[in-house]
Amino acid sequence: MRLPQFEYVEPKTLKEASKMLASDKKTVVLAGGTDLLVNMKHRVIEPRRVINLKAIPKLDHITAGKDGLRIGALTTLHDIASSPLIQEQYPAVGQAAGEVGAYAHQAMGTLGGNLCQENRCRFYNQSPFWRGVRSPCYKAGGDLCHVVKKSGKCHSAYCGDMAPALIVLDAQVKVTGPDGERFFPLKKLYNQNGKKPLSLKTGEILKEVFIPPSSGKTLYLKWRLRDSLEFPILSLSLHMETDGKGQVKKARIVFSSVGEGPVEAVSAEKMLKGKLLDERMIEKVSEQAVKEISPMRTSIHSPAYKRKMAAILVRQALEELRNAE
Amino acid sequence: MKHILKLHVNGEDYEILTEIHKTLLEVLREDLGLTGTKRGCDLGTCGACTVLIDGKPSLSCLTLAAAVRDKKITTIEGLAKDGELHPLQKAFAEKGAIQCGFCTPGMILTSKAFLDENLKPKEEEVKKAISGNLCRCTGYVKIVEAVLSVSEKQ
Amino acid sequence: MHKLNVVGKRSPMLDALEKATGQARFTDDLSLPGMLFGKILRSPHPHAKILHVDLSGALKVKGVQGAISGKDIPRKKYGIVPMAKDEYALAIDKVRYIGDEVAAVAAASLDAAEEAISKIRVDYEVLPAVFDPLESMKPGAPVIHEEVPNNISASIRKEFGNVEKAFLESDFVFENDFETQAINHAPLEPHAALSTADHSGKVTLWSSTQIPFFLRRNLATTLDIPESKVRVIKPKVGGGFGQKIDLYAKDFCAAFFAMKMKKPVKFVYEREEMFTSTRQRHPFRIRLKTGMKKDGTIHAQQFRAIADGGAYNSTAPLMITLACYFIMLPYRLENLLFEGYHVYTNKPVGGAMRGHGIPQVRFAVEAQLDMISEKMGIDPLEIRLKNAFLAGEPHPAKLLVQSCGFSDTLKKAAEGIGWAEKRGKLPFGRGVGLAGASFPSGVSNMSHISSGAVVKIERDGSITLLTGAADIGQGAETVISQIAAEELGVLLEDIRITAADTEITPLDPGTFGSGVTLRAGNAARMAASxxxxxxxxxxxxxxxxDIKDLEIRDRRVFSKENPERGMSFQEAVKVYQYSDRPMPIVGTGSYMPPAKEPTTLLKEDGNFSPAYSFMTQAAEVQVDTATGKITVLNMVAAHDCGRAINPMLVEGQLEGSVVGGMGQALYEDVMTEKGQVLNPSFLDYGIPTAMEAPSINSVEVETDDPEGPFGAKESGEGTQLAPAPAIINAIYDAIGVRFNILPVTPEKVLEALQKKE
Incomplete structure (x- = not known):
């Protein structure tokens, strides 16, 4: 399967890249390529111009400071997974990186690319021949959604591994745009819009991820049939801080692959606050969390199954953190 | 659109005129005649096209050739040094880790990158490292044995 | 038999280093000057009439040199089983599944070929389609092939013994339904073909094929030229597992364009095409009724199988026949009524796959046998031992079993998995299970299923060996060379083998039915002798x-009586030359499996195969009862392959086959929705990765088969018959839930566990 034709550029600075990106709607940025090139081969993305960010220096770093950890957007997932610093301070982040695809995907894929990966759908991530059986969907430039026929919008799902683990840690992102930089919570990068899932403004490119110092414990649980290669059927990250006597001070639960962006179970989190984590509470929280996700039939796995597994994963995560106390 | 592409492959410098939208896999196989790198799925899901870029395993079917101009690329043809086979090549042959041989180049290169980073891996770590390289013939048993046998000699 | 020197050695494959260094050439690695690249346009409809194909848009694309559709090609059907030919190389009047071939282009670049395909306009009249074989069998269902108005393209109804009476005599009767899924072979090498033609009209085709000679025949038919004008060469083949037993549009189109344009043309399939438009294991719907005697004897079975064949026949009649006959091994079964139907649907096409119709049967029989043993209070191992077939027993279908180590495989597999300590005794969530099977070592009694070999002793004492056998990665060339080297008394490295070139090497049917070692091995041995x-x-x-007193071993000719008297092999060659005997020294061998009562089984009973292998798989599984996830911890593969010519390669066959079988039990399923494959990729179609691979213990149970070369029988293909039922039986031991539908996913386990509560 050949790539479509395009113009190829290698800017030397992020600012330059951002200006190029802003100047043309049919320009895309390339980092590791493991997501973009597949979509280009499938002709769901046919850019006029490809900007290779890899030639830009200083975007690949893991730097510890007093106020937290900064990770350059071009840092590879493999470097994140094998960083002693991350393994020690944010093991769930390292673990999530180590569960993306397989070894080569991690060696190629970057943090920025993983966070900005396209949403996925069984009707979208297919060849032109496959998609040709139906009329084009919203995401492929058409005007309907095959997942939910009359809903009027695209239901494709965010399926990344990194976002949940970083959002529960209150990670922030720095983006560079034509008019300068912006700094905002990672959670806000996602606008829950399947067709255009990122809130980046014209020309903006992810530059750096910042993770504040964290107390408490974090987990990343990924559910899939085979323990490699696959995207999550669904996954979740749980972060919890307790008072040392079993009472929850703060909890964050964020899912992947069950909505148009990473989905945070806000009410379940509230339910946990100030409570003792006993069996009954675990049961209640997992029931609540499932109510807050909205999986659709975007993959070969049914929404009902995803809900069932979501409850099981939440329970497992809560039990594991409780037992780790 | 064509461009002049300089590549550093297996210690040799190449300068070729080729299309800018070609993947590294296509350039290796079609322009450089290095057909040891295999095309199994073309979508980054089988590992047969794995090469080393600056020592790291990379799926050449998802790599733009233009984007790796300044990198050191190693394909299976470049693994032997001065006519001496790499220990992994020998071990794969001797231990029966090769059947049809189609996954072999990618499997060996992935294993090399892994062993370069992990001197004494456990069996489970070997399995995880090669889990993106699919093999339909061997059931992986003898492949894992071969990789471990090389690590024991390291 | 004297001590063997070459046979029985764990020699690396002859081409292992070529493969380890990237020098091995597969079809897609070949290119010729001026070569064109081909692509195929496929149907987006499961069932439609082709009204018009407009190729003009494609021909306008820069670099495109040719475009054809069904009306441009000879109206000649092909099929791997001559009586079941039902397919054109490109669809002529209608398309019958999503992915059916409609048109093809050849262009100077792949970019141009891909673009050209998108520029072909086809007018279709969409027809009603049918996707479920049970619906397809009903009166009034859409007719997929006009010649087969009821959509049942092959069927078999056979009774052995007296089934009605036997059921009346039975003390217990069990009846259960089972279902198996579509499985893709998923060889790592995509199908490819490269062809060139000369001005005399002769076509040469390099193809990723398991069957060079059958391909030559089918290609000659579809191109409408004599066989003598077709040369098929098999380069290295990256796995086949049965999927490369057929002619495909890529073979035909490459040759057709090459003839038309006098330029080399290459076609390589995308991975997606491998899933949608090649072949797959037939999904079966099964009803199995079994009558048991109190003492645990299997007294009668009634088996009804509906095979979902997809849009074309491929091997249909043979597949459904094999399913029938191999119910009667590895257990003694006097009374059987088998009804089998191969039914057309508007879906991807079924074909031969490792085990060919038998894995589905074994799944049902072996799973039910465990249910029976539980109800009757007999240990599953005991019930199998009690009914195990023995060598030399008369067989109701007249199969001639001359060697049979089945009981030994049962005992060794049970011992290997720790049956006595574990069965029924492990904690909830963990269990062991086993299952048995038998498989032919090739097919007897069709003269075109004979193998030839030529052995030449060269002036320097080296050996040139020609065989038609198709090595697709299993190591056939190595094994055949070992056999020849053993017979000649030389070393393996003295042999230079040339294989699978229809113009140079003698006839061979190819790699299927697990017959290569026995058939081509015997031919090589005859030639060497x-x-x-x-x-x-x-x-x-x-x-x-006295010539009878002479022996050759380790490259030395010597007197058996007086071993010091002798000369080197090379000196003997010199002696031969100086005695004015004609050079080169050539030996030829042609081997056709003998049979006392010839049969193809398609028409009458008789001995189907020259030898039968026997095997037992045992599995130990862990089921995570919270998530439903099943982990196969250990597998034991006990296999009676006669004598292992190369134990390392036999182990490799067993290990690969076991993991494939595990995939079929737990992970793999070609899912379709209205005829469209939902998961045509390695992301969504779950062939096991190294992470899933269990620890595997291969136990070779050696018997010495009188017909096999040095006693060898099949290995590897038969091994894929029993892993799935062994795993399913182990799951029952672990959690007390029976699964009668494959694959058993965590989702199904969870559901079942919840229901159980």
């Missing part, structure tokens, strides 16, 4: 010895 005889004649003359 003849050449050896000629050499010994000269040596005997020189040594003034």
């Amino acid at each position: 003849e050449a050896r005889g000629k050499l010994l004649e000269a040596a005997a003359e020189k040594m003034e010895a």
Whole structure:
């Protein structure tokens, strides 16, 4: 399967890249390529111009400071997974990186690319021949959604591994745009819009991820049939801080692959606050969390199954953190 | 659109005129005649096209050739040094880790990158490292044995 | 038999280093000057009439040199089973599944070919389609092939013994339904073909095929030229597992364009095409009724199988026949009524896959046997031992089993998995199970299923061996060379083998039915023996010895009585030459499996195969009862392969086959929705990765088969029959839930566990 034709550029600075990106709607940025090139081969993305960010220096770093950890957007997932610093301070982040695809995907894929990966759908991530059986969907430039026929919008799902683990840690992102930089919570990068899932403004490119110092414990649980290669059927990250006597001070639960962006179970989190984590509470929280996700039939796995597994994963995560106390 | 592409492959410098939208896999196989790198799925899901870029395993079917101009690329043809086979090549042959041989180049290169980073891996770590390289013939048993046998000699 | 020197050695494959260094050439690695690249346009409809194909848009694309559709090609059907030919290389009047071939282009670049395909306009009249074989069998269902108005393209109804009476005599009767899924072979190498033609009209085709000679025949038919005008060469093949037993549009189109344009043309399939438009294992719907005697004897079975064949026949009649006959091994079964139907649907096409119709049967029989043993209070191992077939027993369908180590495989597999300590005794969530099977070692009694070999002893004492056998990665060339080397008394490295070129090498049916080692091995042994005889004649003359007293071993000709008397193999060749005997020393062998009552089984009973292998798989599984995830911890593969010519390669066959079987039990399923494959990729179609691979213990149970070369029988294909039922039986031991539908996913386990509560 050949790539479509395009113009190829290698800017030397992020600012330059951002200006190029802003100047043309049919320009895309390339980092590791493991997501973009597949979509280009499938002709769901046919850019006029490809900007290779890899030639830009200083975007690949893991730097510890007093106020937290900064990770350059071009840092590879493999470097994140094998960083002693991350393994020690944010093991769930390292673990999530180590569960993306397989070894080569991690060696190629970057943090920025993983966070900005396209949403996925069984009707979208297919060849032109496959998609040709139906009329084009919203995401492929058409005007309907095959997942939910009359809903009027695209239901494709965010399926990344990194976002949940970083959002529960209150990670922030720095983006560079034509008019300068912006700094905002990672959670806000996602606008829950399947067709255009990122809130980046014209020309903006992810530059750096910042993770504040964290107390408490974090987990990343990924559910899939085979323990490699696959995207999550669904996954979740749980972060919890307790008072040392079993009472929850703060909890964050964020899912992947069950909505148009990473989905945070806000009410379940509230339910946990100030409570003792006993069996009954675990049961209640997992029931609540499932109510807050909205999986659709975007993959070969049914929404009902995803809900069932979501409850099981939440329970497992809560039990594991409780037992780790 | 064509461009002049300089590549550093297996210690040799190449300068070729080729299309800018070609993947590294296509350039290796079609322009450089290095057909040891295999095309199994073309979508980054089988590992047969794995090469080393600056020592790291990379799926050449998802790599733009233009984007790796300044990198050191190693394909299976470049693994032997001065006519001496790499220990992994020998071990794969001797231990029966090769059947049809189609996954072999990618499997060996992935294993090399892994062993370069992990001197004494456990069996489970070997399995995880090669889990993106699919093999339909061997059931992986003898492949894992071969990789471990090389690590024991390291 | 004297001590064997080459046979029985764990020799690396002859081409292992070529493969380890990237020098091995597969079809897609070949290119010729001026080569064009082809692409195929496929149907987006499961069932439609082709009204018009407009190729003009494609021909306008820069670099495109040719475009064809069904009306441009000879109206000649092909099929791997001659009586079931039902397919055109490109669809002529209608398309019958999503992915059916409609048109093809050849262009100077792949970019141009891909673009051209998108520029072809096809007018279709969409027809009602049918996707469920049970619906397809009903009156009034859409007719997929006009010649087969009821959509049942092959069927078999056979009774052995007296089934009605036997059920009345039975003390217990069990009846259960089972279902198996579509499985893709998923060889790592995509199908490819490269063709060139000369001005005399001769076509040469390099193809990723398991069957060069059958392909030559089918290609000659579809191109409408004599077989003598077609040469098929098999380069390295990256796995096949049965999927490369057929002619495909890529073979035909490459050759057709090459003839038309006098330029080399290459076609390579995308991975997606491998899933949608090649072949797959037939999904079966099964009803199995079994009558048991109190003492645990299997007294009667009634088996009804509906095979979902997809849009074309491929091997249909043979597949459904094999399903029938191999119910009657590895257990004694006097009374059987088998009804089998191969039904057309508007879906991807079924074909031969490792086990060919039998894995589905074994799944049902072996799973039910465990249910029976539980109800009757007999240990599953005991019930199998009690009914195990023995060598030399009369067989109700007249199969002639001359060697049979089945009971031994049962015992060894049970021992290997720790049956006595574990069965029924492990904690909830963990369990063991086993299942048995038998498989033919090739097919008897069709003269075109004979193998030839030529052995030449060269001036320097090296050996040139020609065989038609198709090595697709299993190591056939190595094993055949070992057999020839053993017979000649030389070393493996003395052999240079050339294989699978229809113009140079003798006829061979190819790689299917697990017959290569036995058939081509015997042919090579015969050829070697003849050449050896000629050499010994000269040596005997020189040594003034009786030829019967001479032996060759380790490259040395010597007297058995007086081993110091002798000469080197090379000296013997010299002696031969100086005695004015004609060079080169050539031996030929042609082997056709013998049978006392010839049969193809398609028409009458008889001995189907020259030898039968027997095997037992045992599995130990862990089921995570919270998530439903199943982990296969250990598998034991006990296999009676006669004598292992190369134990390392036999182990490799067993290990690969076990993991494939595990995939079929737990992970793999070609899912379709209205005829469209939902998961045509390695992301969504779950062939096991190294992470899923269990620890595997291969146990070779050696028997010495009188018909096999040095006693060898099949290995590897039969091994894929029993892993799935062994795993399913282990799951029952672990959690007390029976699964009668494959694959058993965590989702199904969770559901079942919840229901159980």
